[in-house]
Amino acid sequence: MxxxxxxxxxxxxxxxxxxxxxxxxxxxxxxxxxxxxxxLFFEIKTGKVKIKARGVDLxxxxxxxxxxxxxxxxxxxxxxxxxxxxxxxxxDPAFREIGMSMDKASSAIRLAxxxxxxxxxxxxxxxxxxxNKEKIILSLGLPIIAKAINSQRNKNIFILKxxxxxxxxxxxxxxxxxxxxxxxxxxxxxxxxxxxxxxxLEQKSVRxxxxxxxxYLDPDEPSVFLKLDTVCQEINKIAIKSTSILNLDIAxxxxxxxxxxxxxxxxxxxxxxxxxxxxxxxxxLKAFSDYLKSVxx
Numbered sequence: 001m002x003x004x005x006x007x008x009x010x011x012x013x014x015x016x017x018x019x020x021x022x023x024x025x026x027x028x029x030x031x032x033x034x035x036x037x038x039x040l041f042f043e044i045k046t047g048k049v050k051i052k053a054r055g056v057d058l059x060x061x062x063x064x065x066x067x068x069x070x071x072x073x074x075x076x077x078x079x080x081x082x083x084x085x086x087x088x089x090x091x092d093p094a095f096r097e098i099g100m101s102m103d104k105a106s107s108a109i110r111l112a113x114x115x116x117x118x119x120x121x122x123x124x125x126x127x128x129x130x131x132n133k134e135k136i137i138l139s140l141g142l143p144i145i146a147k148a149i150n151s152q153r154n155k156n157i158f159i160l161k162x163x164x165x166x167x168x169x170x171x172x173x174x175x176x177x178x179x180x181x182x183x184x185x186x187x188x189x190x191x192x193x194x195x196x197x198x199x200x201l202e203q204k205s206v207r208x209x210x211x212x213x214x215x216y217l218d219p220d221e222p223s224v225f226l227k228l229d230t231v232c233q234e235i236n237k238i239a240i241k242s243t244s245i246l247n248l249d250i251a252x253x254x255x256x257x258x259x260x261x262x263x264x265x266x267x268x269x270x271x272x273x274x275x276x277x278x279x280x281x282x283x284x285l286k287a288f289s290d291y292l293k294s295v296x297x
Contacts (some may be wrong), residue, residue: 002030002062005053009070011036018067030062037072041132042123043139044108044178047115051082059086066091072125078106085113102271103149104178107246111266114245116238118266119180123149126176133166140181145214148175152270154254157214165212172212183267186259189231191239192273192284193251194291198236200283201226204254223276225283231255235264242269250291 006022008015011034019034026032035053043050051058058064064083069076076095083090105123112118122136136144146169148156158169159182169177185207192200203224205216228236239253252273256265276282 001028003060004030004032005058005061005064006032006034006067007053007064007069008034008036008067009072015067032065033061037069037075038125038127040124041128041135042105042109042121044105044112044118044121044123046112046117046120049082049085049109049112051079051109058083059088061088064088064090066095069095074103075106078109081110081113102246103176104147104151104268105149105176107269108178110245111242111269114241116242116245116266117264119145119183121178121180123178126170126174129166129170129177133163136179137163140179143182143209145180145182146177147180147268148173149178150175152272153252153274154214154216154268158212159209159214160212168212183256183265184259185256186262188254188256188267189226189235190273191231191236191253191255192287193239193243193248193253194287195249195294196240196244198228198239199287199291201228201230204256223282238264238266242266246271 004022006015006019015034019032022032033053033056039053041052043052058079066076080090080095084096108118108121108123120140122132122139124132142161144160146158146160151157156173156175158165160166160169160179188204190202190204191198192202203226205218205221208215208217235255238255242253243249243251246269248269248271250273252270254267254270256267257263258265275284275288277285279285
């Protein structure tokens, strides 16, 4: 028997009636399961992505019928990408055309599918965090990095050192969060990518993990720009490939080297990278100018 997932923004009485009717009139061809977006749980690992609804991977369904997406429609671009990757039919294919949200969860799915090295990550919608927190802790271990999915430039990043910190986080902020494995960083770099090339390399400041909100150890530390060949070619390739996957012409790509293992991890891709507005101390302004000239040629 075929399986259909009916995915809705909320489990209203009318949608329950619809699902019952579908099952009653399926002629034993299919079984329909009604689930809400809040039932979804995203497991995002390099080269291994799963999206589950109440423990069942969406790839186990023969058809996903999005009856109503509501406020979750922005995530359908990434979900449709996953369904296409798993060769699962879905209604309506028009969701492919809505464009990809650039939130951290959607970006992480696209990057992980393409095997970009990144910290293991988990995402569920805010209403399900408390229910899933022990599973997240068991999988990632403590501490855990929590990032607001719609924030950029290293804002709204928190470190969770206990189960209670999840509750503190939800009381402190109303945002949606993605949870990532903590990487003990040896060194971190910001690569400014323009038109498929790394044009500026910056040494990132050291992060301060003493408080629940993660900030830089010295917020006023001046930017340190390095020669482009300071980092290995692998790091450059990760940055360029990541921007290509996300269809970004201009992006600030943060990549860290893990202490002890020397493994490279993509930390973040910023679609609107900040720049130092001083041509005397920063090569970024000239890089922007040169890039715009090249586009117009």
